Amino acid sequence: MYNNDDLKFSNGTELTGCNTDKYEWCNSFNPINIIVYYIAYTFILGISNPNLNVTFGTLFSKIIGPRPQQIEQGWLQVAGTSGRMIGSVSMSAVQSKFGPKWVWNVMIGLCTVTLSAWILFRRRMxxxxxxxxxxxxxxxxxxxxxxxxxxxxxxxxxxxxxxx
Known part of the structure; x- marks a missing residue:
């Protein structure tokens, strides 16, 4: 962790960590192990993201069935792209204001809502x-x-x- 005074004396080198003068949540933040971060980042963005994109397209085409699918597949792409765009901007704003714990809380909440909807509507499938x-x-x-x-x-x- 560092503050604005440390920036004056950093001699042009980039400081790492959390700026305690800029973010209030820095003092209560526990830094993550860099090895864990790199492994998780590689797994999530390198392996999971492309596989999910392919899987969603395949499952969606199976759900639509043997009918013309151009419009529905187009809307699936629009929804996915919009979600990635809006989600990254909004979660970045949430993290800047409240810290990474609230980003995790939002993600856990979204997963809970999705699982609850699956359980609630399982008989309609x-x-x-x-x-x-x-x-x-x-x-x-x-x-x-x-x-x-x-x-x-x-x-x-x-x-x-x-x-x-």
């Missing part, structure tokens, strides 16, 4: 049903589709059941 007009796009050899030995049952005149 139903298999995809494909309208008859898109039945020609259905791939019978799709390894991700749940397969039964039974013939698809007709739910009504406009919808086929995908659970085949």
């Amino acid at each position: 139903i298999p995809l049903t494909i309208p008859i007009e898109y039945a020609e796009f259905h791939d019978e050899n799709d390894p991700d589709a749940r397969k039964n030995k039974k013939k698809p049952k007709k739910l009504d005149s406009n919808v086929l059941d995908v659970e085949t």
Whole structure:
């Protein structure tokens, strides 16, 4: 940790740590081990981030099913890019004002809300049903589709059941 007086005498070299005159939360902050930081940074940004982007696109295409997907995939990209842009700016502002502990609190809160929504709406997660007009796009050899030995049952005149 350092303060503004230390900056005057630093002789042009960059000081590391937390400026106690600029940030009030510096005195209550425990620095992280640099090895742990580098390993976590490499894992999160180098491995997890690209894998999540590919996985979200794949899962989203499976959720949409065998229909034209251009608009939905475009909105997924817009939402992801906007989230990365707004999230980084807002979390940077939160960290500057309150310190890294509040950034973690916000992240834990978002994870809690997401898990709660999954638990709350788990009964509403139903298999995809494909309208008859898109039945020609259905791939019978799709390894991700749940397969039964039974013939698809007709739910009504406009919808086929995908659970085949």
